[in-house]
Amino acid sequence: MEQEIGARNVHPAVVILITLGAVFLGFQVVGPMIGFFFALPFYPGSVIEMTESLKNPLSDPGMKVPLFLMQGFGTLFGLILVPMYILKKFHRSVADLFKETIYMQAVLMIGAIVIVFMIVNSVFIEWNQNVTFPSGIEKWAKATEEQLAELTKYLTKFDSTGQMLLAVVVIAVLPAIGEELVFRGIIQRELFRGTNNIHVAIWISAAIFSAIHIQFYGFVPRMLLGALFGYLYYWSGNLWMPIIAHFINNGFTVVAMYLYQQGSVKMDIENAEAAPWSAVLFSAVITTALLYIFKKFYEKRRSVNFSDNTNEDNSTLIP
Incomplete structure (x- = not known):
């Protein structure tokens, strides 16, 4: 109940801006960085070579799976974990959204x-x-x-x-x-x-x-x-x-x-x-x-x- 009352005291525009900003950072920066390290075993080269390939990934056939993994971690972190935290902070338990x-x-x-x-x-x-x-x-x-x-x-x-x-x-x-x-x-x-x-x-x-x-x-x-x-x-x-x-x-x-x-x-x-x-x-x-x-x-x-x-x-x- 305290969370719900707290959420009502925050203007909707503020919640939306916080959400979009946090999602952007999670999806574009933090998530892909985490995904980069998980993708390393799937790249047929060194860390340096993979880093170089990121500048022009379309020219490297070996970058397909790493790109998928980086995008996947970006989505997981930025579009799922971050919003779950925001929902818990400003609304209610995330489980409430999925209990129907x-x-x-x-x-x-x-x-x-x-x-x-x-x-x-x-x-x-x-x-x-x-x-x-x-x-x-x-x-x-x-x-x-x-x-x-x-x-x-x-x-x-x-x-x-x-x-x-x-x-x-x-x-x-x-x-x-x-x-x-x-x-x-x-x-x-x-x-x-x-x-x-x-x-x-x-x-x-x-x-x-x-x-x-x-x-x-x-x-x-x-x-x-x-x-x-x-x-x-x-x-x-x-x-x-x-x-x-x-x-x-x-x-x-x-x-x-x-x-x-x-x-x-x-x-x-x-x-x-x-x-x-x-x-x-x-x-x-x-x-x-x-x-x-x-x-x-x-x-x-x-x-x-x-x-x-x-x-x-x-x-x-x-x-």
Whole structure:
């Protein structure tokens, strides 16, 4: 109770700024430094050679696994351990965020929602990639985008099934847990506390979530994805729901890329072309229907739980 009262005395903007600053240091500095030492046994050279390769890792095939490990430790430290401490300091026990029941019906609905929404989002992906910015900004944005694209291509050109599984952990499992802890578990909750408007909280946290990736030619589709995760959390009151959705989105992409490289499927998931409008419209209807069913499912569960225990603390149902 004292922690909760203490949190109420700290302005939401302060909590958000502390969170973003601590996450940045943990993800960009401390975590990768720790990961560097764990990655040394997986590099076919000396410490000095690996340090030199970090200046231009894409030219060294032996840097792929070390880069994955450094990124993984960055995510683990900066996006999971640091946010857990902040949650404990400003809110409540981290366990409270994960104590809600996971219903298989909800998981199946989320899987369908995420996959179908990919078709809808393809329109925004294609549109956003063709947006023009003022010349100075556009030059910088394109250079940044190309750098990230080259790094992604390097990391996701899998030489073995083991590398693909490592990528699933680093690209899907850890970010799903970490990014949802930060953007839904902390930032969305703080924005709601500050504005008392859940829709404002969801969309601003989604915009921050997208902006933090520094990929301007993917800003809108990623923001829409963040908003989707935000509403899944709001309607369910269960942080596992956006985590599962996030994992399915990233994990599906990684596995699809691997299968395409193996020649097992013909669909190139990296293709930025929009799906046919007929498919997009149909998918939009299906997505809307599934979201409505998901929302009603949790409204019914909430009603049942409340009637079973009128003294239940339902604060967790409002992110």
